Amino acid sequence: MCYDVVIVGAGCAGLTAGIYARSKLMKTLVLDSGRVGGQLVSLYPEKGIHNYPGFETIQARKLSDKLYAQAEAAECEIHENEKVREIVNGCEEIIVTTDVAEYHTKSVIVAIGMGSFKPKKMGCPGEDELFEKGVTYILPVKEELVGKKVTMFGGGNSAIDMALIADSVTDTTIIHRRPEFRADESTVNHLMESDIRTIMNANLVSINGTDHVESVTISVDGKEQIIPTDLAVINIGISADLEDLGTWGLELNDDGLVKVDFDMTTNRPGIFACGDVISYPGKVKQITTAMGEATTAVLMAYKFVKKPYWADSCKQ
Ligand SMILES: Cc1cc2nc3c(=O)[nH]c(=O)nc-3n(C[C@H](O)[C@H](O)[C@H](O)COP(=O)(O)OP(=O)(O)OC[C@H]3O[C@@H](n4cnc5c(N)ncnc54)[C@H](O)[C@@H]3O)c2cc1C
Numbered sequence: 001m002c003y004d005v006v007i008v009g010a011g012c013a014g015l016t017a018g019i020y021a022r023s024k025l026m027k028t029l030v031l032d033s034g035r036v037g038g039q040l041v042s043l044y045p046e047k048g049i050h051n052y053p054g055f056e057t058i059q060a061r062k063l064s065d066k067l068y069a070q071a072e073a074a075e076c077e078i079h080e081n082e083k084v085r086e087i088v089n090g091c092e093e094i095i096v097t098t099d100v101a102e103y104h105t106k107s108v109i110v111a112i113g114m115g116s117f118k119p120k121k122m123g124c125p126g127e128d129e130l131f132e133k134g135v136t137y138i139l140p141v142k143e144e145l146v147g148k149k150v151t152m153f154g155g156g157n158s159a160i161d162m163a164l165i166a167d168s169v170t171d172t173t174i175i176h177r178r179p180e181f182r183a184d185e186s187t188v189n190h191l192m193e194s195d196i197r198t199i200m201n202a203n204l205v206s207i208n209g210t211d212h213v214e215s216v217t218i219s220v221d222g223k224e225q226i227i228p229t230d231l232a233v234i235n236i237g238i239s240a241d242l243e244d245l246g247t248w249g250l251e252l253n254d255d256g257l258v259k260v261d262f263d264m265t266t267n268r269p270g271i272f273a274c275g276d277v278i279s280y281p282g283k284v285k286q287i288t289t290a291m292g293e294a295t296t297a298v299l300m301a302y303k304f305v306k307k308p309y310w311a312d313s314c315k316q
Contacts, residue, residue, distance in 0.1 A: 001026045002104045004305050005298070006096045007154030008084045009111035011038020013275025013290035015067040017109050020072035020298040026305065029105070030076055031098060033083035037064035038113050039276075040287075043238065045162045046139045052287055063287075084112075087248045087271065094270055107301040110273040111294065112257060114240035122153060130134070130163035134213025135232050145170045149228055151216050151225055153204060157183040160191050162235060173197040173227060175204065175218060207232050218236070242277070253279045264297035270304055272297040 004026035009012045014030055021028040035041055045061035052058055071078060086097040089109055096103045119137035121127060127135055139162040148170050152163040155176035160183045163174045170184050174191070176177040179190050179200050191198065205224060242256060251259045251267040257279035264272045274293035276285045283289070303311040
C-alpha cells in the first residue's frame with residue numbers, strides 16, 4: 001500500500017495537516033513518537049490558550065482533544081509511539097521507516113516541532129533527587145494541587161499562566177531570577193491583580209526534602225530565604241532535541257531548523273515541512289502560524305501528488 005502523504009508529528013501542525021489532507025481525500029498516515037498533541041499535551045496541558053481564534057480561552061489539552069477528534073472523524077490514520085527514524089527515496093516513492101514498520105508514500109510532511117523536547121533544568125541540589133516527589137516541569141491537574149503550597153520558577157507567559165491556574169486552588173509563589181517578567185503585559189497585569197506572591201532577582205539555591213519536597217532555599221541580594229513548598233514547578237523553557245533531522249537529508253538553517261521556501265517545500269522533492277521545526281525570516285512559533293504553514297504544506301503536497309489540472313506549474 002502506498003499513502004498519498006505521511007505526516008511526521010501529531011502536534012497542532014501535524015494534526016491540522018492531517019485534517020486538511022483528508023479534506024482532499026488523500027490517503028493519510030500521521031505518525032508520532034509519543035502521544036498525539038505535541039507541546040499542548042506534553043508541556044502545558046492545563047494552561048489556557050487565549051490567542052486561538054474562535055475560543056476566548058481554551059485549555060491546551062482540550063484544544064488538542066478537539067484536533068485529535070476532528071482528525072479521527074476525517075479518517076486520518078494515526079499511530080502513536082512510532083518514532084520516525086529514516087526517510088529515504090525508493091524507486092518511485094518515499095519510504096518512511098519507524099521503530100515499528102516501514103511505510104511507502106508519495107509525499108511527506110515533516111511536523112516534528114521541537115523533536116523529542118526536554119524541559120530545561122535549574123541544575124540545583126535536590127532537583128533530580130526529588131523529581132516526581134514534588135519537583136515537576138508540568139503543572140499537575142488542578143485536583144492534585146488543592147491545599148498544596150506551590151512555588152513556580154520562571155518569568156515567561158507560561159510560568160505566569162501556570163501560576164495563575166495553580167493560584168485558583170492553592171497557595172502560590174512565583175520566583176524569577178530577573179528584575180522584570182518577560183511575559184506579555186496583559187499576563188503580568190493578571191498576576192499583579194492576583195494573590196500570588198512574587199519574588200524577583202532570586203536564585204534557587206536548593207530544593208529540600210527527604211521523601212518529598214518540603215521547602216526551597218533561594219538567595220535574594222546575597223541573603224538566603226527558605227520557602228515552605230510542597231510542589232516546586234520549574235518552567236524556564238524547553239530544549240529541543242532534533243538530532244533525527246540531520247539524518248533525513250533536509251537542508252537546515254544556521255539555527256538547525258528546516259529551511260523551507262515560502263510554499264513549505266524543502267530541498268527534497270516531495271518532502272514538505274511546517275510548524276516549530278521550520279525557520280524562515282519572520283517565523284513565529286505559535287499555534288496559529290503552525291496551522292497556517294500546515295495548510296500550505298498539504299496543498300503543496302496535494303499538487304505534488306495529484307497534479308490537478310488547475311495547479312500552477314508545480315515547483316517539484
Ligand atoms: C510552555 C509553552 C506555552 C505556549 N503557549 C502558547 C500559546 O498560548 N499560544 C500559542 O499560539 N502558542 C503557544 N506555544 C507555542 C506552541 O505550543 C507551538 O508553536 C506549537 O505547539 C508547535 O506545534 P508543532 O505541531 O509544530 O510542534 P509540537 O507541538 O512540538 O509537535 C511535534 C510532534 O512531533 C513528534 N515528533 C518529534 N520527533 C518525531 C519523530 N522523529 N517521529 C515522529 N514524531 C515525532 C512529537 O512527539 C510531537 O508530538 C507555547 C509553547 C510552550 C513551550
